[in-house]
Structures are given as structure tokens and as C-alpha cells.
Amino acid sequence: MRPARDLIAGVVSGVATALTGMSGPPVLIYLMLAGAAPRIARATLFAFFAACYAATLAAYIVTLGVPRATWLAAASLVPFAWAGGLIGRRVGDRLGVEAATVLALIVLIATGLYTVAAALHVALS
Numbered sequence: 649m650r651p652a653r654d655l656i657a658g659v660v661s662g663v664a665t666a667l668t669g670m671s672g673p674p675v676l677i678y679l680m681l682a683g684a685a686p687r688i689a690r691a692t693l694f695a696f697f698a699a700c701y702a703a704t705l706a707a708y709i710v711t712l713g714v715p716r717a718t719w720l721a722a723a724s725l726v727p728f729a730w731a732g733g734l735i736g737r738r739v740g741d742r743l744g745v746e747a748a749t750v751l752a753l754i755v756l757i758a759t760g761l762y763t764v765a766a767a768l769h770v771a772l773s
Contacts, residue, residue, distance in 0.1 A: 649682040671700045686748035
């Protein structure tokens with residue numbers, strides 16, 4: 649991990665966020681290639697998502713506004729996000745580096761396949 653590479657990963661992630669709304673995969677891939685410990689990768693991703701999505705939400709509020717129904721739906725999902733975070737932390741603390749890498753790759757592959765399938769569905773509709 650070096651400042652120049654960190655910046656490049658951030659730029660790629662920013663472009664991915666602007667294009668697809670998914671900022672995590674470039675950062676996760678970078679952290680995996682840099683050999684970051686699972687705990688450091690998790691902390692970095694949490695901080696990154698908090699900053700990235702806070703900025704995105706602020707931009708939406710200022711430019712387009714956010715409907716009340718969206719706020720209510722988001723609020724209803726907070727307990728599930730909190731529970732998932734607790735479960736993920738406990739599972740993550742028990743995983744070794746190899747298992748965390750395999751799990752991260754499975755999530756990345758599943759995300760990529762879903763994105764391609766959704767794009768194909770829209771393109772063929």
C-alpha cells in the first residue's frame with residue numbers, strides 16, 4: 649500500500665461509483681492485492697463506504713431531493729444492517745487470511761455476475 653496506489657484505487661472506485669453505484673469492488677481488490685490483513689481491510693471498507701455514501705446522499709439531497717418513502721424504507725433497513733454488521737464482525741474475527749480472501753472473491757464474483765446479468769436483462773428487454 650502506497651499513497652500513489654491508494655489514490656489510483658480511490659479514483660477507480662470513484663468512477664465505479666459514478667457509473668454503477670458500486671464503489672466497493674475496486675477498493676476490495678486493491679486491499680486484497682496489497683495484502684492488507686482482513687481486519688484492516690474491513691475497517692478501511694467501513695470508513696470508505698461511510699464517506700462515499702455520505703457524500704452521495706448529500707449530493708442527492710442538494711440536487712434532486714430524497715422522497716419521504718425512501719427515507720422510511722432506509723430507516724426500516726437500519727436494524728438489519730446493524731445485525732449484519734454484528735454477525736459479520738464475529739464471523740470476520742474468526743476467519744483466517746485465506747478464508748477471508750476466498751469469501752471476498754466469492755462476493756466479488758457474485759456481484760460481478762449479478763451486474764452482468766442485470767445489464768443483459770435491461771439490454772435484451
